[in-house]
Amino acid sequence: xxxxxxxxxxxxxxxxxxxxxxxxxxxxxxxxxxxxxxxxxxxxxxxxxxxxxxxxxxxxxxxxxxxxxxxxxxxxxxxxxxxxxxxxxxxxxxxxxxxxxxxxxxxxxxxxxxxxxxxxxxxxxxxxxxxxxxxxxxxxxxxxxxxxxxxxxxxxxxxxxxxxxxxxxxxxxxxxxxxxxxxxxxxxxxxxxxxxxxxxxxxxxxxxxxxxxxxxxxxxxxxxxxxxxxxxxxxxxxxxxxxxxxxxxxxxxxxxxxxxxxxxxxxxxxxxxxxxxxxxxxxxxxxxxxxxxxxxxxxxxxxxxxxxxxxxxxxxxx
Amino acid sequence: xxxxxxxxxxxxxxxxxxxxxxxxxxxxxxxxxxxxxxxxxxxxxxxxxxxxxxxxxxxxxxxxxxxxxxxxxxxxxxxxxxxxxxxxxxxxxxxxxxxxxxxxxxxxxxxxxxxxxxxxxxxxxxxxxxxxxxxxxxxxxxxxxxxxxxxxxxxxxxxxxxxxxxxxxxxxxxxxxxxxxxxxxxxxxxxxxxxxxxxxxxxxxxxxxxxxxxxxxxxxxxxxxxxxxxxxxxxxxxxxxxxxxxxxxxxxxxxxxxxxxxxxxxxxxxxxxxxxxxxxxxxxxxxxxxxxxxxxxxxxxxxxxxxxxxxxxxxxxx
Numbered sequence: 107x108x109x110x111x112x113x114x115x116x117x118x119x120x121x122x123x124x125x126x127x128x129x130x131x132x133x134x135x136x137x138x139x140x141x142x143x144x145x146x147x148x149x150x151x152x153x154x155x156x157x158x159x160x161x162x163x164x165x166x167x168x169x170x171x172x173x174x175x176x177x178x179x180x181x182x183x184x185x186x187x188x189x190x191x192x193x194x195x196x197x198x199x200x201x202x203x204x205x206x207x208x209x210x211x212x213x214x215x216x217x218x219x220x221x222x223x224x225x226x227x228x229x230x231x232x233x234x235x236x237x238x239x240x241x242x243x244x245x246x247x248x249x250x251x252x253x254x255x256x257x258x259x260x261x262x263x264x265x266x267x268x269x270x271x272x273x274x275x276x277x278x279x280x281x282x283x284x285x286x287x288x289x290x291x292x293x294x295x296x297x298x299x300x301x302x303x304x305x306x307x308x309x310x311x312x313x314x315x316x317x318x319x320x321x322x323x324x325x326x327x328x329x330x331x332x333x334x335x336x337x338x339x340x341x342x343x344x345x346x347x348x349x350x351x352x353x354x355x356x357x358x359x360x361x362x363x364x365x366x367x368x369x370x371x372x373x374x375x376x377x378x379x380x381x382x383x384x385x386x387x388x389x390x391x392x393x394x395x396x397x398x399x400x401x402x403x404x405x406x407x408x409x410x411x412x413x414x415x416x417x418x419x420x421x422x423x424x
Numbered sequence: 425x426x427x428x429x430x431x432x433x434x435x436x437x438x439x440x441x442x443x444x445x446x447x448x449x450x451x452x453x454x455x456x457x458x459x460x461x462x463x464x465x466x467x468x469x470x471x472x473x474x475x476x477x478x479x480x481x482x483x484x485x486x487x488x489x490x491x492x493x494x495x496x497x498x499x500x501x502x503x504x505x506x507x508x509x510x511x512x513x514x515x516x517x518x519x520x521x522x523x524x525x526x527x528x529x530x531x532x533x534x535x536x537x538x539x540x541x542x543x544x545x546x547x548x549x550x551x552x553x554x555x556x557x558x559x560x561x562x563x564x565x566x567x568x569x570x571x572x573x574x575x576x577x578x579x580x581x582x583x584x585x586x587x588x589x590x591x592x593x594x595x596x597x598x599x600x601x602x603x604x605x606x607x608x609x610x611x612x613x614x615x616x617x618x619x620x621x622x623x624x625x626x627x628x629x630x631x632x633x634x635x636x637x638x639x640x641x642x643x644x645x646x647x648x649x650x651x652x653x654x655x656x657x658x659x660x661x662x663x664x665x666x667x668x669x670x671x672x673x674x675x676x677x678x679x680x681x682x683x684x685x686x687x688x689x690x691x692x693x694x695x696x697x698x699x700x701x702x703x704x705x706x707x708x709x710x711x712x713x714x715x716x717x718x719x720x721x722x723x724x725x726x727x728x729x730x731x732x733x734x735x736x737x738x739x740x741x742x
Contacts, residue, residue: 148528180498181499181521199499200502204502206499207503
């Protein structure tokens with residue numbers, strides 16, 4: 107079975123771990139979000155790609171969900187001693203090595219997709235991890251700070267400001283000019299199923315879909331497309347999906363997110379059992395919907411979610 | 425007193441520490457060798473500038489003579505796990521931060537001299553440290569390896585090969601096109617004395633003198649120029665000066681190095697007491713010469729060497 111998964115960071119990575127357990131023999135291509143990439147200290151940092159790579163490769167800081175296990179922060183402390191910031195982004199020494207290798211390869215002319223493949227040579231995530239694009243896309247968030255409206259990098263909104271102020275607009279800068287990375291459209295065209303994990307519908311999956319050609323390829327492909335709601339009981343399971351959904355005029359409900367994607371894009375939608383009441387409305391909108399437990403408490407629970415998504419895809423196909 | 429010192433790495437840095445003790449109120453400008461700079465992992469590494477900065481700023485690994493005290497090597501281990509080399513160059517985590525800051529500033533368009541000044545804002549070395557040039561100069565060493573003649577970067581010759589094969593030629597690539605960094609010629613013109621510490625006469629002081637304008641400025645300045653022999657008893661006190669001296673056809677003796685610089689450049693020359701026999705020949709060549717203890721055993725001993733050099737400069741001036 108060939109599965110394509112669009113993935114953000116923690117949610118996408120953990121879902122993938124469950125999916126691999128549920129379907130160990132599947133051929134999985136992960137289209138990773140790169141719109142939250144950021145240049146820090148002159149280095150190219152790809153938080154979502156790395157979270158997928160570290161999680162599936164066994165290098166992740168489990169409790170934290172991002173960054174490396176057994177991490178130390180000597181480089182960061184030294185940079186602070188030089189007065190060089192930002193200090194709000196927690197890059198550890200092990201993590202720095204990844205960004206140094208990536209930046210060196212990019213500087214030598216390799217596209218991000220080739221760099222990601224090279225990094226995965228070490229991590230062996232058991233999936234094919236492809237960035238959504240080799241071009242630079244950066245999600246900016248418009249906010250009002252001290253009475254002034256300004257745009258900040260998504261990481262600044264999320265990590266520095268901790269999403270504490272409303273997101274007035276969310277723009278994946280550069281997306282319009284970006285091209286899908288090599289292999290992305292081919293993987294979608296050859297897929298047996300496309301899955302949207304419970305990743306952020308705006309800044310993760312939304313950013314991937316904003317790369318011209320990707321949304322169209324998924325909508326036009328003759329394969330079931332099934333998503334899992336990142337909203338449970340009216341709130342995001344983790345992260346700040348509610349804040350960025352508000353910026354695009356979408357309510358933070360399992361139903362509203364399904365309708366935001368729309369029946370032109372997704373064929374199936376899983377909501378959590380607490381959101382069972384949303385099933386009829388989603389179904390009425392032409393999206394096959396089912397309520398199942400959607401909390402990724404551990405890999406077993408997550409594998410059951412993945413199995414339910416594949417089962418729903420099977421129903422769609424039949 | 426305004427003193428200009430041309431400096432390589434360990435020898436130059438330790439001499440400077442002695443000089444500062446001997447003349448605490450002196451206004452010292454250090455023209456640092458940058459011809460052993462190297463790009464590693466996409467980062468700009470300036471071993472000699474850093475050795476001076478760390479030594480005078482209290483951050484040096486004392487026993488080793490280069491690199492940072494209390495160093496860890498997490499980043500390096502991770503780079504090795506990615507299969508990214510070279511592994512033969514020992515960059516520690518603290519040291520990496522310096523190279524990250526430097527590379528980021530260079531990437532933002534600052535010249536190396538401005539970057540060095542910014543790094544010294546943290547280290548406060550008590551001297552003005554100026555790279556010999558803002559342009560890229562790299563010493564390459566011609567060697568025969570496996571029957572084939574090829575050129576290697578100086579660091580590869582010194583650190584990887586440990587100078588274990590003869591140096592057939594030593595070329596400061598790029599020096600001819602390089603311009604002295606801002607402030608270098610001005611400092612020489614305004615100096616009361618110019619000192620050559622017991623640094624390598626070929627790859628350190630020789631590389632600095634290879635930048636067009638610097639040798640001429642020193643030769644033409646109406647100030648005493650005094651050097652200290654890096655060769656004691658027919659061998660370099662440390663390092664591989666003998667190997668690279670052979671490449672330029674100079675014997676490894678205190679006398680031969682003095683004559684290599686020549687009376688057109690230096691006015692005074694200190695040799696170690698064990699080389700007292702060299703004094704008449706150097707003197708005959710028109711260079712005032714004296715034999716004093718030249719082993720930098722500790723800062724006190726080094727301060728006495730610096731004082732002897734300044735005393736010799738005073739004699740020249742009189």
